[in-house]
Every structure is written in structure tokens, then in C-alpha cells.
Amino acid sequence: MSILVTPDTRVLIQGITGSFGARHAKLSLEYGTKVVAGVTPGKGGQLFENQVPIFDTVDQAVRETGATVSAIFVPPPFAADAILEGVAAGLDLVVTITEGIPVLDMMRVKEAMKGSKTRLIGPNCPGLVTPGTGEKSHGGCRIGIAPGYIHKKGSVGVVSRSGTLTYEAVWQLTSRGYGQSTCVGIGGDPINGTSHLDVLKMFNEDPETDAIIMIGEIGGSAEEEAAAWAAQHCKKPIAGFIAGATAPEGRRMGHAGAIVSGGQGTAEGKIAALRAAGIEIAETPSDMADALIRRMNR
Numbered sequence: 001m002s003i004l005v006t007p008d009t010r011v012l013i014q015g016i017t018g019s020f021g022a023r024h025a026k027l028s029l030e031y032g033t034k035v036v037a038g039v040t041p042g043k044g045g046q047l048f049e050n051q052v053p054i055f056d057t058v059d060q061a062v063r064e065t066g067a068t069v070s071a072i073f074v075p076p077p078f079a080a081d082a083i084l085e086g087v088a089a090g091l092d093l094v095v096t097i098t099e100g101i102p103v104l105d106m107m108r109v110k111e112a113m114k115g116s117k118t119r120l121i122g123p124n125c126p127g128l129v130t131p132g133t134g135e136k137s138h139g140g141c142r143i144g145i146a147p148g149y150i151h152k153k154g155s156v157g158v159v160s161r162s163g164t165l166t167y168e169a170v171w172q173l174t175s176r177g178y179g180q181s182t183c184v185g186i187g188g189d190p191i192n193g194t195s196h197l198d199v200l201k202m203f204n205e206d207p208e209t210d211a212i213i214m215i216g217e218i219g220g221s222a223e224e225e226a227a228a229w230a231a232q233h234c235k236k237p238i239a240g241f242i243a244g245a246t247a248p249e250g251r252r253m254g255h256a257g258a259i260v261s262g263g264q265g266t267a268e269g270k271i272a273a274l275r276a277a278g279i280e281i282a283e284t285p286s287d288m289a290d291a292l293i294r295r296m297n298r
Contacts, residue, residue, distance in 0.1 A: 002130040002182040003157070003202040003209070004093060004119075005069060005141040012037035012067040014058065014074050014082045016048050021073030024097075024145050025052070028071075031148040032132050033141050037061035058089040069093040071127060071143045079123065080105035087118045095143050096122035099189075106191040113193075120193025126163035126185035146170075146183065154179015156292065157203035159196055160215035161188045162243060165285060169213050169241075172289030181209040188217065196226035204234045211237045213292055214279070218244035219265040224273040231277035239292035240274040241282040242267045
């Protein structure tokens with residue numbers, strides 16, 4: 001089992017002809033992802049890699065191919081409209097890789113998405129991977145920019161605000177023989193679509209996810225909210241890591257949402273909340289998989 005995407009998910013890529021989008025579209029195809037369409041206005045009728053049809057609009061792509069999920073590799077000034085185009089087309093999921101989308105644009109997107117069936121992951125995220133089996137993990141689904149080869153099919157769910165820390169946790173798990181059900185990078189922007197809590201709830205309901213790694217960072221209160229819910233409702237072992245413990249107050253660190261202001265969103269407060277919820281804490285990034293193993297062996 002998995003959450004959000006499966007090996008049968010039909011994916012379209014907005015911005016498939018740009019250098020970044022093209023590179024990762026090719027990697028997703030090599031991973032075994034069912035990339036069924038690309039969208040680049042003005043380039044409809046062309047083929048990507050001699051196999052993926054390109055359309056001028058998302059609506060055309062959905063009607064012609066049955067795609068249900070989009071990955072967005074559109075430049076920041078146009079990314080908000082790209083998200084809303086996916087919403088208007090009735091997609092189940094829009095995964096926005098683009099970083100640097102103006103906050104006001106994302107406020108407009110969030111308001112416009114109220115009441116829609118579309119779930120947004122990101123922006124400024126690495127995407128998600130449901131690992132497959134066999135050579136190059138054929139049968140899996142890779143949406144975004146995560147390195148597919150480090151993943152292994154299994155039963156550990158991973159949710160993270162940080163792309164690189166997601167990869168680190170996945171590689172540690174795989175190296176120790178623990179596969180993953182689905183790995184979700186939710187992104188680090190202050191206005192995003194899917195939270196730690198949303199993903200924890202999905203993992204908790206997934207019968208084939210047996211344990212969870214949750215990676216957070218300074219800024220905001222999302223990790224504390226997820227921990228409070230987990231303490232009451234999640235019976236699966238969880239390990240957590242909070243990045244940014246040494247960041248100076250008021251300094252933004254990498255992600256737009258990773259800033260401590262007025263004493264709110266500190267690493268110390270988040271770690272205390274996770275510990276109070278029974279979550280095993282990884283003291284360093286190199287300890288994430290081992291922290292989960294310790295928690296599972298309690």
C-alpha cells in the first residue's frame with residue numbers, strides 16, 4: 001500500500017519542455033512512473049522523448065489521457081496560475097516543485113482552492129515517491145526531484161519539510177534494510193497545501209505503513225500540532241528530527257517558513273512537544289533511521 005500515489009497513478013508534467021522539468025520528467029519515466037502527458041502552452045502536438053504527448057492546456061491533457069496528478073516545474077511568476085489550472089481541470093493532486101512563488105500569489109491560490117477536491121503538495125518541495133520493485137524500481141511512482149535509486153519498497157512512511165533531509169532519511173533506512181511505503185516532501189514555504197498532520201493521518205490509516213519518520217524545522221507550529229494529534233491518535237512508532245537548532249533568531253534559514261520570530265517556532269519547543277508525544281528524537285541528521293529503530297524496539 002501507499003498514500004497519495006500508486007504505481008498506477010497517471011501523471012502529467014506542467015513545464016515538461018523546460019530544462020529542469022525535462023530532466024526530471026525523464027528520470028521519472030526511467031523510474032517507471034506513468035507520465036502520460038506534458039503541458040507547455042504553444043507546444044501542443046509535440047512528443048517528449050518520442051513517447052509523451054504534449055498539450056497546450058491541462059484541461060486538454062486530462063481529457064485526452066486521464067491524468068489525475070500534476071507535477072509543476074513552471075517558473076515562479078506563472079506557477080500560481082499553473083496550480084489553479086490543475087484545480088480547474090479537476091486533478092486529485094498537484095505537486096508544486098517550484099520555489100520562490102510570491103506569498104501573495106499563494107494566498108490567492110489557497111483562497112481559490114477552498115471547496116475544491118484537489119490536494120496541493122508544496123510549493124518549494126521535492127515531491128513524493130512511492131517505491132516500486134525490481135530493476136530501477138519499476139512499478140513505482142516518482143513525482144518531483146527525489147533521487148529514485150535510494151528508495152526501497154517497504155513499510156516506513158517519511159514526511160518532511162526538507163528535501164535533502166528526506167533523502168538522507170530514506171538512504172539511511174534503505175541502507176539498514178528498511179523500505180518505505182511513501183515518502184512525502186511537503187516543502188518549507190509558509191503557505192503550502194499539505195501539512196505534517198495531513199500526512200500523519202494518511203500514514204496512520206494506511207494498513208501497510210508500520211512506522212513513520214517526521215522531519216521538521218524551525219518556524220511555525222505545524223510540528224507541534226502533528227505531535228499533539230499523534231499523541232492521542234497514532235499508535236504507530238514515530239521518530240522525529242527538527243532542523244535549525246543553531247539558527248539565530250530572526251534569520252531565515254533556507255526555507256521561507258524556517259524563521260524563529262518572537263520566541264515562536266523554536267527547535268527546543270518543537271523537540272519538547274515531540275518528546276511529550278512519545279516520539280523518539282534524532283539528535284543529529286545521521287541518527288534518523290536509528291532513532292526509528294530504537295522506537296520500534298521499545
